[in-house]
Amino acid sequence: MKIVVIALGALALTACMESRPAPMPAPAGACDAAPVQALIGKPAGPSFVEKVRRQSGSALARRITPEMRVTMDFRADRVNVWVSTNGTAERITCG
Template sequence: MKTTRTSILILLGVALAGCQALTPDHSPSATGDCNAAAVQELVGKQASPELLDQSRRDSGARVARLLRPGDVVTLEYNAQRLNLTTDEDGRIQRVSCG
Protein backbone atom coordinates (compact mmCIF):
# COMPACT_ATOMS: atom_id res chain seq x y z
CA MET A 1 0.00 0.00 0.00
CA LYS A 2 2.78 2.41 0.94
CA THR A 3 4.68 1.67 -2.31
CA THR A 4 1.55 2.25 -4.35
CA ARG A 5 0.96 5.63 -2.73
CA THR A 6 4.61 6.62 -3.28
CA SER A 7 4.44 5.51 -6.91
CA ILE A 8 1.28 7.55 -7.47
CA LEU A 9 2.86 10.65 -5.90
CA ILE A 10 5.95 10.27 -8.09
CA LEU A 11 3.81 9.90 -11.23
CA LEU A 12 1.75 12.97 -10.30
CA GLY A 13 4.96 14.97 -9.71
CA VAL A 14 6.32 13.95 -13.11
CA ALA A 15 3.01 14.83 -14.79
CA LEU A 16 2.94 18.27 -13.16
CA ALA A 17 6.57 18.94 -14.06
CA GLY A 18 5.70 18.25 -17.70
CA CYS A 19 3.20 21.11 -17.61
CA GLN A 20 5.89 23.72 -16.95
CA ALA A 21 7.58 25.66 -19.74
CA LEU A 22 11.08 24.32 -20.29
CA THR A 23 12.53 27.52 -21.72
CA PRO A 24 11.88 31.05 -20.55
CA ASP A 25 10.55 33.60 -23.03
CA HIS A 26 13.54 35.65 -24.24
CA SER A 27 11.77 37.39 -27.12
CA PRO A 28 12.52 41.12 -27.47
CA SER A 29 9.03 42.09 -26.36
CA ALA A 30 9.27 39.97 -23.20
CA THR A 31 12.71 41.22 -22.19
CA GLY A 32 12.42 44.81 -23.39
CA ASP A 33 15.33 44.28 -25.76
CA CYS A 34 15.42 46.60 -28.73
CA ASN A 35 14.89 45.31 -32.29
CA ALA A 36 16.08 48.08 -34.63
CA ALA A 37 15.30 46.00 -37.73
CA ALA A 38 11.59 46.38 -36.95
CA VAL A 39 11.75 50.17 -37.47
CA GLN A 40 14.37 50.65 -40.21
CA GLU A 41 11.71 52.20 -42.45
CA LEU A 42 11.99 55.35 -40.32
CA VAL A 43 15.25 56.37 -42.03
CA GLY A 44 14.55 59.55 -43.97
CA LYS A 45 11.44 60.53 -42.00
CA GLN A 46 11.11 63.68 -39.91
CA ALA A 47 11.65 62.95 -36.20
CA SER A 48 8.96 63.93 -33.71
CA PRO A 49 8.04 63.00 -30.14
CA GLU A 50 5.10 60.95 -31.44
CA LEU A 51 7.31 59.07 -33.92
CA LEU A 52 9.88 58.40 -31.19
CA ASP A 53 7.25 56.90 -28.91
CA GLN A 54 5.70 54.80 -31.68
CA SER A 55 9.11 53.52 -32.80
CA ARG A 56 9.95 52.58 -29.20
CA ARG A 57 6.82 50.47 -28.99
CA ASP A 58 7.29 48.94 -32.46
CA SER A 59 10.91 47.98 -31.71
CA GLY A 60 10.08 46.42 -28.34
CA ALA A 61 12.51 48.75 -26.57
CA ARG A 62 11.84 50.04 -23.09
CA VAL A 63 13.37 53.46 -23.78
CA ALA A 64 14.17 55.54 -26.85
CA ARG A 65 16.12 58.70 -27.55
CA LEU A 66 16.74 61.13 -30.38
CA LEU A 67 20.40 61.87 -31.10
CA ARG A 68 20.99 65.14 -32.93
CA PRO A 69 24.36 66.37 -34.27
CA GLY A 70 26.42 67.71 -31.40
CA ASP A 71 24.35 66.04 -28.68
CA VAL A 72 26.30 64.71 -25.71
CA VAL A 73 25.48 61.03 -25.23
CA THR A 74 26.35 58.36 -22.72
CA LEU A 75 28.58 55.57 -23.99
CA GLU A 76 27.18 52.66 -22.00
CA TYR A 77 25.41 50.01 -24.06
CA ASN A 78 21.76 49.45 -23.19
CA ALA A 79 20.10 46.58 -25.08
CA GLN A 80 16.71 48.00 -24.10
CA ARG A 81 17.24 51.42 -25.71
CA LEU A 82 16.37 52.53 -29.25
CA ASN A 83 18.45 55.35 -30.77
CA LEU A 84 17.18 57.51 -33.62
CA THR A 85 20.08 59.55 -35.02
CA THR A 86 19.05 62.64 -37.00
CA ASP A 87 20.70 65.23 -39.22
CA GLU A 88 20.60 68.98 -38.58
CA ASP A 89 17.11 69.19 -40.12
CA GLY A 90 15.68 66.49 -37.84
CA ARG A 91 15.51 63.76 -40.49
CA ILE A 92 16.32 60.31 -39.19
CA GLN A 93 19.64 59.09 -40.62
CA ARG A 94 20.22 55.97 -38.54
CA VAL A 95 18.21 53.60 -36.34
CA SER A 96 20.13 51.50 -33.82
CA CYS A 97 19.94 49.87 -30.44
CA GLY A 98 22.23 50.51 -27.52
Protein backbone atom coordinates in the same frame (compact mmCIF):
# COMPACT_ATOMS: atom_id res chain seq x y z
CA MET B 1 47.76 -0.57 -14.41
CA LYS B 2 49.18 2.53 -16.12
CA ILE B 3 46.03 2.84 -18.20
CA VAL B 4 43.84 2.83 -15.07
CA VAL B 5 45.98 5.55 -13.45
CA ILE B 6 45.87 7.66 -16.62
CA ALA B 7 42.10 7.18 -16.93
CA LEU B 8 41.55 8.16 -13.29
CA GLY B 9 43.79 11.20 -13.74
CA ALA B 10 41.85 12.29 -16.82
CA LEU B 11 38.56 11.79 -14.99
CA ALA B 12 39.81 13.88 -12.06
CA LEU B 13 40.89 16.68 -14.42
CA THR B 14 37.51 16.82 -16.16
CA ALA B 15 35.83 17.21 -12.77
CA CYS B 16 37.92 20.37 -12.24
CA MET B 17 36.93 21.94 -15.56
CA GLU B 18 35.03 25.18 -15.44
CA SER B 19 31.44 24.85 -16.57
CA ARG B 20 30.06 27.58 -18.80
CA PRO B 21 26.98 29.41 -17.61
CA ALA B 22 23.90 29.33 -19.79
CA PRO B 23 23.55 32.39 -22.01
CA MET B 24 21.47 35.16 -20.50
CA PRO B 25 18.01 35.52 -22.04
CA ALA B 26 17.20 38.81 -23.69
CA PRO B 27 15.78 41.22 -21.13
CA ALA B 28 12.15 42.25 -21.34
CA GLY B 29 11.93 45.26 -23.61
CA ALA B 30 15.03 44.30 -25.60
CA CYS B 31 15.60 46.42 -28.69
CA ASP B 32 15.25 45.05 -32.23
CA ALA B 33 16.08 47.82 -34.70
CA ALA B 34 15.40 45.75 -37.84
CA PRO B 35 11.62 46.41 -38.00
CA VAL B 36 12.08 50.20 -37.86
CA GLN B 37 14.78 50.68 -40.49
CA ALA B 38 12.09 51.60 -43.04
CA LEU B 39 11.36 54.73 -40.96
CA ILE B 40 14.76 56.28 -41.71
CA GLY B 41 14.36 59.58 -43.55
CA LYS B 42 11.07 60.51 -41.87
CA PRO B 43 10.68 63.62 -39.64
CA ALA B 44 11.88 62.61 -36.17
CA GLY B 45 9.73 64.48 -33.67
CA PRO B 46 8.76 63.19 -30.20
CA SER B 47 5.79 61.15 -31.48
CA PHE B 48 8.04 59.55 -34.12
CA VAL B 49 10.57 58.52 -31.47
CA GLU B 50 7.78 56.97 -29.39
CA LYS B 51 6.56 55.07 -32.47
CA VAL B 52 10.11 53.77 -33.06
CA ARG B 53 10.34 52.70 -29.41
CA ARG B 54 7.08 50.75 -29.59
CA GLN B 55 7.82 49.11 -32.96
CA SER B 56 11.36 48.11 -31.91
CA GLY B 57 10.08 46.56 -28.68
CA SER B 58 12.42 48.73 -26.61
CA ALA B 59 11.73 49.86 -23.08
CA LEU B 60 13.58 53.17 -23.66
CA ALA B 61 14.27 55.53 -26.54
CA ARG B 62 16.53 58.51 -27.00
CA ARG B 63 16.59 61.12 -29.74
CA ILE B 64 20.16 62.11 -30.59
CA THR B 65 20.87 65.30 -32.52
CA PRO B 66 24.24 66.25 -34.08
CA GLU B 67 25.16 68.73 -31.32
CA MET B 68 24.31 66.36 -28.45
CA ARG B 69 26.84 64.55 -26.31
CA VAL B 70 25.71 61.07 -25.33
CA THR B 71 27.06 58.33 -23.14
CA MET B 72 28.45 55.34 -25.00
CA ASP B 73 27.10 52.76 -22.56
CA PHE B 74 25.22 49.93 -24.24
CA ARG B 75 21.69 49.19 -23.08
CA ALA B 76 19.93 46.26 -24.73
CA ASP B 77 16.56 47.81 -23.84
CA ARG B 78 17.15 51.18 -25.56
CA VAL B 79 16.69 52.34 -29.15
CA ASN B 80 18.62 55.36 -30.43
CA VAL B 81 17.16 57.63 -33.10
CA TRP B 82 19.98 59.63 -34.66
CA VAL B 83 18.53 62.83 -36.13
CA SER B 84 20.14 64.85 -38.94
CA THR B 85 20.45 68.64 -38.95
CA ASN B 86 17.24 68.89 -41.00
CA GLY B 87 15.27 66.94 -38.33
CA THR B 88 14.88 63.61 -40.09
CA ALA B 89 15.87 60.19 -38.77
CA GLU B 90 19.35 59.43 -40.07
CA ARG B 91 20.05 56.16 -38.22
CA ILE B 92 18.15 53.92 -35.84
CA THR B 93 20.27 51.68 -33.64
CA CYS B 94 20.00 49.68 -30.46
CA GLY B 95 22.06 50.54 -27.45
